[in-house]
Amino acid sequence: MRKRILIVGAGPGGIAAVRRLRDRADSRLELLLITREGVSEFLPGTIATVLGEAPAAHWRRPVRLRGVQVLAADVQQASGEGVVLTDGRTLEADAVIAAPGLHLDLQAVPPHPRRFVFWSPSTAEAARQAIARLEAGHLVVVISGLPYRCPPAPYSLALQLAAFYRSRQRDVQLTLTTPEEAPLTGLGPEVTDFLLQACAAAGVAVQVRRTPDWSASTEDTLVFTDGSRLSYDLALIVPPHTRAPLLDSLGDNGVLVSVNEQGETTVPGLFVVGDATRTLLPRTAGVATAQGLTAADAVLDRLGLARYEGPHLPAPECYIGHGNGRYSRITIRFPEGLPPAGRPVIQLEGPSPELADGFARVFAEWQALRTENGR
Template structure:
């Protein structure tokens, strides 16, 4: 019977991967609000009215892991304090709370929605389906944000939706980046530019929005440019989770070692909140969770060696009409900054749509596993 105890906060890809690697070696406690998890890529089909938000929710019951429903309020290398005051003691803590959405930064208006989650998307679905003419603007408020390719897929699928319905709606996507996903290189930037153009999406780069101007019906940038709209769908600014407020790091990201340990001994941070050169993607988070779990076990004398696991991220981008492309990254020369990503792009093709569904079913199976 394991004697050491390790707490994991958050049931995203990083947290679940960490919990699965730890079980059998230590007592594992997984803390997640309401004991449930959401499949965040389900945001896009929910927004388009293709599926209800509830489809993307799973009740946590992973084998060999104790699930504690609750809101983590404070973490350290030796404990997790819950919002109600209860404390979960542990010999190490792996925190994967993700980045917090600052929806309050987006003005409230009948035609403006902050939507970067399935529940947020559900609030905008009726407005999306009822728009008959004009301009729909997809607005990336700030960098960084989770799932970087997704806004491009949102804009292209919206353009395809309105085209299929015979409506005169023009789709515009604004991003603060000089080039689309420039961190992944010129090939990805060119691909996304070409894809948006072929689907009829107007792409406005280097656009740093003044979100307060959304209330006026014309979105302004800090350099004076403006974009008019009839419906605005905003990827809100991403902030650091309050759970990690006291840790060093730049902006919303927490400074971590190559094994994802923070400045506080025994406290690891993985996933979107970790300050690394990796993309904010599911497989990158899962690889980080596995790496952190093994390092925690090594520190506790429960594992002889700990490896730095290389991620293999794959992101599906919708192009409308049931077609998807897949952007794949591999790190044969190691992780950044020593090694860079090799990128492969497939599609767009209707045959890749099955990959999106397979990824969702795999996600659910990992969280609802009962044996």
């Protein structure tokens, strides 16, 4: 009998894992990919959605992969022996690779007409009209807490908003607040200085060490846990990120899940990849892809179908929009191996219009990986 592997999530980690399993084991495995509504969402499309450049539907695609069964469902609980779906069904498996990402706790921020809580294309459209209508005043981009997915993206959002209002000659002041000691310190001072200088040049004020206290905040004033206050006319909020509910049964404390080099948790046969994992790597699509490949190889080795030869080294690229068609790119490589033994080598490029082609290429590759043969 063929062994059955369940893959949960159609983000970069889940797609990389299921394609690797299929390509290396061919017909020797039964592969079932479980994803909500049977679709995948291109998360970097969030900013384009909120700026009105493309609707949320533009960044969603049905997942259709040769040799892979796709199940449109939500998973309630995962183990190394299978999953329990939210409709009560149980699916058994010989191994499970979960790539659920981090859960957006949209309800953690009390609702108000001046506040918009989002961090995906599907949750961003509600803010689009409010951004377009704002003629003057103070707009605040708020990072609610740590960790959050795609760390450079809030800075990209603020920079593109500044260009948006500047091109329309509107008197809108922009501030970004973050709980971080400084932007993206994990990538080194060069990236921190680059982001701070880009924000300063665009007129975006950055306030660090600011964690919002939503219980004390009012309809026009943000109150932070250190007692500081910030008035606003419109607030765009990156919500708190929590652990995906399907991983709640794991014993780790906190948002992130501990895994070994191969991505396996303390539960035998349950692998977790991507943003949900506790590692020294940045939360990027390139890292999730490498982790998905590694977990797939470990599963194949466990089943005696292929030899595990060590972890895949990630090669992430992060694009930062500056508005007016200009992008910067942060490229990260690990020539000496994974941290802590290996230190990342970081290259900064831009901003320039030419790098916009790179962002378009990433989206085209994302589509091709999820919908083979264009169908």
